[in-house]
Amino acid sequence: MDIRIDDLRGAATIALLEAHRQNMFEHSPPESVHALDLDGLRQPGITFWSAWEGDVLMGCGALKELNAEQAELKSMRTADGHLRKGVAAKILQHIIAVARNRHYKQLYLETGPVAAFAAARALYARYGFRECGPFADYPEDPYSVFMVLDLTDAQALE
Template identity: 60%
Template sequence: MRGDAWRIVEDDLSGAAIRALLEQHFAGMLANSPAESCHFLDFDGLRAGDVTFWSIHRGEDLAGCGALKALDERHGEIKSMRTADAFLRQGVAARMLVHIIDEARARGLERLSLETGSGPAFQPALALYARHGFEDCQPFADYQPDPFSRFMARAL
């Protein structure tokens, strides 16, 4: 494999780089939405049995992350999508999103949903999800309507 090849691996969240990226993710969510409107999973939540967490690397460098949470046997939720600053606008999030969609299909899921912020900081993510077939939907699972949240879903 070439040294600059992309690779996505299941991650146990033990490395310093992934922990730092997730801390940045948590801080970014809290900086752009009220705390009560932030629904990110903390480290323990990302290690839960119903969550699979991946990191994406270019060569040896951490480029981003994402997770899939099983809501039930037919419905999954995308969690913790984040791109490292050094890799912004290089297709990291799209690669991770395609990986999660493919994994959800392989698991037999029929629907994939997500919750993200609604403010200007979230516009790139919202555009990415729309390009990949996600459409606005009503709150799902335990979510409640919230002006700081956008809910999106797509059939698989």
């Protein structure tokens, strides 16, 4: 699997991100959907990666800098034909490694509490993320689960 920085211009990437946002709106009310659109993902301070096997897009994920010590995981998505193949784990490992290399102390994320997000929450927990309160400018929301990984913890998975 080749994980590389993506310019968000390819048809496959755009389609995957559109499916991602559509799925978020299927499980949360509009005011509780925090998935970024293409313009949002193209903002300074956000690095977006896609994972490929040959010319087949397998998944994606992004890292958004919140400040010099904190970042947020965004737009984690595995393409439907590649679920349960370890794609999300590989992308997550890559993003955690980049966050550590950038010397962030905490890596945050926001996901949903419903069953559709259970596999994602379990993946994040396996990599050391723990539930926390809202961060950055997120409000308290019954449709959000906030999680954080302490990147300074030597016990956190490498």
